[in-house]
Amino acid sequence: MKVLHVITGLAAGGAEQQLRSLLPYLRARCEVAVLTGHGVVAEAIERSGVPVHHVGMRGNRDLRAVGRLARLMRGRRYDVVHTHLYRACVYGRLAARLANVPAIVATEHSIGREHVEGRRLTRSIRALYLASELLGHLTVAVSPTVADRLARWGVPRSRIVVVPNGVDGAAFGFDAALRRRTRERLGLPESAFVIGGVGRLEPGKRFDTLIRALPPLEHAVLLLVGSGSCEPRLRELAREAGAEHRVIFAGESPDVRALMSAMDVLAAPSMEETFGVAVVEALACGLPVLYGTCPAVEDLPPGSAPGARRVEPHRLAEELSGLAARPPRRLPPPDAVRLYDVRRQADQLERLYLRLLGAEPTEE
Known part of the structure; x- marks a missing residue:
């Protein structure tokens, strides 16, 4: 065939x-x-x-x-x-x-x-x-x-x-050595709390909400993986917020696993998604996930993705602040990874x- x-x-x-x-x-x-x-x-x-x-x-x-x-x-x-x-x-x-x-x-x-x-x-x-x-x-x-x-x-x-x-869960498994190498390459200290965003830099992904949440998070860094029409505006927004040195634009990358290994949480604030592949990949990498909407999680039986939580946009900064204060340990891949x-x-x-x-x- x-x-x-x-x-x-x-x-x-x-x-x-x-x-x-x-x-x-x-x-x-x-x-x-x-x-x-x-x-x-x-x-x-x-x-x-x-x-x-x-x-x-x-x-x-x-x-x-x-x-x-x-x-x-x-x-x-x-x-x-x-x-x-x-x-x-x-x-x-x-x-x-x-x-x-x-x-x-x-x-x-x-x-x-x-x-x-x-x-x-x-x-x-x-x-x-x-x-x-x-x-x-x-x-x-x-x-x-x-x-x-x-x-x-x-x-x-x-x-x-x-x-x-x-999703090939094994291909996104967490690797501690890869985390260290990727952070060194990006100039990130091990003590930094890294918030990840993965996807096209377009309005619907709402990555601007992550930049607005950064200023009160003193030791947090935002790592954006992807490219798109909103990149100039997001860079300008980071400058306006006084956080340009804490936002890394990684661009397009074929090695998302390495970048996810360097993160401490994935934030997916889009309120209109059709699936949410990045969320499942992050769960495979052991990351906690905060999302706006994610059919990949919401269509599954309750308890299939305990590391993923739906968060209203107005509470995103508060939730990230709580995680930054008590950085979570890596989680085992949940049932959702196997189901997908x-x-x-x-x-x-x-x-x-x-x-x-x-x-x-x-x-x-």
């Missing part, structure tokens, strides 16, 4: 890292097509031996990208095309239909209540999405929360399958591919 994963970009975002984590566990022969840019995740995927095809799309209205994608799909004769993220879903499903690909699947990672991938939802964005959804065979929702949002948009429940994101094992995700997706192709999965 030959599968082409089509994704909008391959910078170090959640969906992109999720695809990178998944690929080694799929038994199918996989290749990747990226519409725009290159990025650290593309380089990591290529180093693993998976071919990455660069479509060279220029802007949201570059319709020539559809033709280039369709020619790639016809020429390499894929059995399945699996698209990820809004733009790739719209263009990739159309190209796959033109290329007569037998099975067309999309994973919806980023539909929020009011935004999709950082863009405000409009009637035209929704209409285009629904029109392109009809060109595929099934849409995968990464959580029941996303499945409900898709259904409210108008996608029939019969065309939605929930396959949660997966990436191997389970890979198995579910491959069974889905085989079902769409009319083949029965073989038992091992």
Whole structure:
């Protein structure tokens, strides 16, 4: 079985890292097509031996990208095309239909209540999405929360399958030696209380609330992992708060484990998430987590993630202050990490591919 994963970009975002984590566990022969840019995740995927095809799309209205994608799909004769993220879903499903690909699947990672991938939802964005959804065979929702949002948009429940994101827990296990090396590299003393934020530096992530919480925390440092349009404003905000020397912008990194090992707590203040991969990765690394909203935790049975606590935005500074006063020890990975094992995700997706192709999965 030959599968082409089509994704909008391959910078170090959640969906992109999720695809990178998944690929080694799929038994199918996989290749990747990226519409725009290159990025650290593309380089990591290529180093693993998976071919990455660069479509060279220029802007949201570059319709020539559809033709280039369709020619790639016809020429390499894929059995399945699996698209990820809004733009790739719209263009990739159309190209796959033109290329007569037998099975067309999309994973919806980023539909929020009011935004999709950082863009405000409009009637035209929704209409285009629904029109392109009809060109595929099934849409995968990464959580029941996303499945409900898709259904409210108008996608029939019969065309939605929930396959949660997966995490390789062992790949994010805490490493004390790695913590020391990473802190030395970043210039952080061992006594510093390090608050971590992982994700795109975009408005919806609300990392500005973490910067505003810093001034009263004398020995705290904020380590932001990711890049995005808000970085200049966040840097300015740190200067205004007199905390610029206590905010580290680590940028995009393929080695999130090292940076999480250097942290003492992960803070995820977003109030609109579709899953929360960084939260599960942090739990695998033994970190306590303070979050605004996280379907990955909220969709599980009570007690599955005891290290993660939901905190209202106005109480975030108070909660961080309490943790800084009594830095917590590393926690054992909770049940949530096992429940979201990436191997389970890979198995579910491959069974889905085989079902769409009319083949029965073989038992091992």
